[in-house]
Amino acid sequence: xxxxxxxxxxxxAQEGEFITINCSYSVGISALHWLQQHPGGGIVSLFxxxxxxxxxxxxxxxxxxxxxxxxxxxxxxxxRDSAVYICAVAVTSGSRLTFGEGTQLTVNP
Amino acid sequence: EAGVAQSPRYKIIEKRxxxxxxxxxxxxxxxxxxYQQILGQGPKLLxxxxxxxxxxxxxxxxxxxSAERLKGVDSTLKIQPAKLEDSAVYLCASSPLPRxxxxxxxxxTRLTVT
Numbered sequence: 775x776x777x778x779x780x781x782x783x784x785x786x787a788q789e790g791e792f793i794t795i796n797c798s799y800s801v802g803i804s805a806l807h808w809l810q811q812h813p814g815g816g817i818v819s820l821f822x823x824x825x826x827x828x829x830x831x832x833x834x835x836x837x838x839x840x841x842x843x844x845x846x847x848x849x850x851x852x853x854r855d856s857a858v859y860i861c862a863v864a865v866t867s868g869s870r871l872t873f874g875e876g877t878q879l880t881v882n883p
Numbered sequence: 884e885a886g887v888a889q890s891p892r893y894k895i896i897e898k899r900x901x902x903x904x905x906x907x908x909x910x911x912x913x914x915x916x917x918y919q920q921i922l923g924q925g926p927k928l929l930x931x932x933x934x935x936x937x938x939x940x941x942x943x944x945x946x947x948x949s950a951e952r953l954k955g956v957d958s959t960l961k962i963q964p965a966k967l968e969d970s971a972v973y974l975c976a977s978s979p980l981p982r983x984x985x986x987x988x989x990x991x992t993r994l995t996v997t
């Protein structure tokens with residue numbers, strides 16, 4: 775079992791829909807990261823959070839430390855949101871990031 | 884602020900050949916990471932540097948992979964000799980903090996080994 779599990783693996787939505795991507799982890803963490811990866815490989819950091827909720831534009835990230843679970847929400851989705859979204863955790867005992875396998879999001883016009 | 888720079892962006896080599904990748908982190912970032920991302924998987928840490936010292940290289944296949952960061956700034960990752968299973972995107976990231984901080988990723992180098 776992977777230390778970081780994401781669901782769903784693939785997600786297809788229509789433009790305008792509300793999207794949720796989930797991340798569960800099994801280790802103690804100091805922080806959780808949500809990353810976005812477009813075709814071509816480059817990764818952009820969306821959020822780093824250790825508690826509560828963060829919002830940036832149409833993106834919202836939440837984390838529940840007790841339940842070891844985080845969600846990434848996209849409101850009013852747009853085709854340009856199509857990308858792979860990756861959850862990664864920084865384990866408490868060190869600085870290494872452990873990554874989930876990513877969620878491929880496709881938003882159709 | 885300039886981001887993390889990597890070169891080359893793409894490389895195709897035959898198995899048993901050697902290859903080197905270069906990374907220039909964001910100015911002032913003491914921590915530098917090399918990741919390997921095989922298609923369909925999340926990135927896997929190969930090596931972490933703090934300035935010019937190695938913090939974590941437990942997942943680096945040391946029989947064929949090597950990395951250095953001699954002056955604590957830019958870094959090179961080498962594969963010698965390459966195998967088919969080394970085909971992947973190699974990502975470099977840097978962070979201003981030694982642990983747990985936000986990481987800034989470069990565009991990656993896509994390696995194809997034939």
